[in-house]
Amino acid sequence: MSETYGTEPGRSGTVPRRRRLSGATVSLAIGGLLMLAPFVWMFSTSLRPTSAPVSVPPQWLPSSWDPGNYARLASDDYPVFRFLRNSTLVSLMSTAGIVMTSALAGYAFAKLEFRFKNALFGLLLVSLMIPIQVTIVPLYVIMGKLGLIDSPWALVVPALLGAFAPGIPGAFGIFMMRQFFRGTPDALLEAATIDGAGPVRIFFRIALPLAKPALAALTVITFIMSWNDYFSPLIFLNTTDIMTLPVGIQSLRPPFGQQSSLVMSAVTVALVPVLLVFVAGQRWIVQGFTRSGLNE
Structure with a gap:
């Protein structure tokens, strides 16, 4: 609900005058509640006894509460917290690799001059339209040659190559950083050049500190996509x-036994870090996209 301000007769200053709720506001509120419905069902299901069946239509509130499902996840019988640790390590290392390579490549495409720059950037944009399923076979062969199959490094090493990282926005990150660096004043970089700074020093001492909003936004986006990556x-x-958490949760079938309440408890645990990262970085996401989108 928005407020407008106006001056009433006989009074100095402004007083708030409330508007009625518009149809668009009501529609958005209803849509938001509908999108929350699966999360409400997920959380309520996580509090059901493990022996309780899944009912159709959904039962929004359990007839009996059993918060012990979360305690079972911490036991040695269900290695969910081991999956959580694996996902954290892989996501942090992949995010660091993607953000650094995207910043370096984005700055090069925005501010440096070299042969075939436009053609290479065009190929980079084309790679955004190639699904991961097309590149996963050659990538699997490469990881096999390196002896990295069945190792977390099979997920981290491609992230160090930026655009070739499966499941996370390598090419998109380069494009985003390139758009941001295009807005950096050339006069500022030229002044540093006159003072004797080289390209590497200009990048780390001037361009990179100015790109904090875009870097923060890219970090949040990459971490969330890496955390949720299931296919790779x-x-x-x-x-x-x-195993990472998305794949590990799927393994809560034999030998661990498929139990809907236990699975929903694990999904709830997996959702918490993503929500925390998004809430902490949503301001940077909006600011980073806003500043990147202003540059043609």
Whole structure:
């Protein structure tokens, strides 16, 4: 509900005058509640006894509450927190690799001059339209030659190559950083050049500090996509001890036994880090996209 301000007769200053709720506001509120419905069902299901069946239509509130499902996840019988640790390590390392390579490549495409720059950037944009399923086979062969199959490094090493990282926005990150660096004043970089600074020093001492909003936004986006990546860990990881959380939750079938309440408890645990990262970085996401989008 928005407020407008106006001056009433006989009074100095402004007083708030409330508007009625518009149809668009009501529609958005209803849409938001509908999108929250699956999360409400997920959380309520996580509090049901493990023996309770899944009912159709959904039962929004359990007839009996059993918060012990979360305690079971911490036991040695269900290695969910091991999956959580694996996902954290892989996501942090992949995010660091993507953000650094995207910043370096984006700055090069925005401010440096070299042969075939436009053609290479065009190929980079074309790669955004290539689905991961097309590149996963040659990438699997390369990881096999390097002896990295069934190792977390099979997910991290491609991230160090930026645009070739499966499941996370390598090419998109380069495009985003390139758009941001195009808005950096050339006069500022030229002044540093006159003072004797080289391209590397200009990048790390001037351009990179100015790109904090875009870097923060890209970090949040990359971390969330890496955390939620299911396809790549499913292909590269086979051992339970090194599985990431999306694939590990799927393994809550035999030998652990498929129990809907236990699975929903694990999904709730997996959702918490993503929500925390998004809430902490949503301001940077908006600011980074806004500043990047202003540059033609």
